[in-house]
Amino acid sequence: MVTHIPGTGNKLFLTFDDGPTPEITKRVLAFLSQYNAKATFFCTGKNVAANPHLFQEIEKAGHLTGNHGYNHLNGWTTKKNVYAEDCHKAVQFIPNRIFRPPFGKITPAQYSLLKKDFTIYLWTALSWDFHSMVSPELCLKRATKHLYPGSILVFHDTIKASAKLMYTLPRLLESGLSKGYQFEILPLNTKNDRKGSAEHESS
Numbered sequence: 333m334v335t336h337i338p339g340t341g342n343k344l345f346l347t348f349d350d351g352p353t354p355e356i357t358k359r360v361l362a363f364l365s366q367y368n369a370k371a372t373f374f375c376t377g378k379n380v381a382a383n384p385h386l387f388q389e390i391e392k393a394g395h396l397t398g399n400h401g402y403n404h405l406n407g408w409t410t411k412k413n414v415y416a417e418d419c420h421k422a423v424q425f426i427p428n429r430i431f432r433p434p435f436g437k438i439t440p441a442q443y444s445l446l447k448k449d450f451t452i453y454l455w456t457a458l459s460w461d462f463h464s465m466v467s468p469e470l471c472l473k474r475a476t477k478h479l480y481p482g483s484i485l486v487f488h489d490t491i492k493a494s495a496k497l498m499y500t501l502p503r504l505l506e507s508g509l510s511k512g513y514q515f516e517i518l519p520l521n522t523k524n525d526r527k528g529s530a531e532h533e534s535s
């Protein structure tokens with residue numbers, strides 16, 4: 333499973349999980365556009381089904397979309413076939429063959445079932461933007477600490493995380509750009525990728 337992208341020079345990889353969410357995702361897109369940054373959105377099939385126009389907006393803006401399951405299942409408490417079916421169900425809504433396990437919880441058996449069809453992405457660091465005990469300042473501090481080449485950072489374009497996200501995102505983008513970093517989409521590695529062999533492909 334991929335937790336960082338080595339050998340990519342000054343590139344950083346922001347990821348937004350659990351959307352798209354009305355109001356929130358649009359604000360994230362506006363910040364990214366303002367700073368000329370690209371990012372990857374691991375959407376749930378359920379949320380894309382409910383907000384297809386938002387999904388289109390993410391794609392139109394040149395960001396990458398990835399699969400985060402249809403129902404955001406916890407792999408540790410879900411049978412492997414049910415888990416794989418849920419992931420494949422989401423492909424109808426999110427065709428790119430990159431997958432991030434919800435909660436980062438996936439069993440070895442589930443991983444074996446999915447790895448032939450998907451590149452499976454975890455992360456370098458969580459911002460903890462979803463956590464009620466983490467302040468916006470701490471969220472920014474945690475994210476900034478992980479600004480180094482090839483880092484994959486996790487945020488959430490959700491209502492729960494929004495106060496922290498809206499505080500952290502512009503400041504992090506500002507800080508990353510001032511240090512000479514570029515914010516890019518994750519590489520698509522598999523043959524089945526809808527977007528084919530992009531310049532970001534690493535294998």
Ligand SMILES: [Zn+2]
Nearest residue numbers: 349350434435
């Ligand atoms: Zn999630």
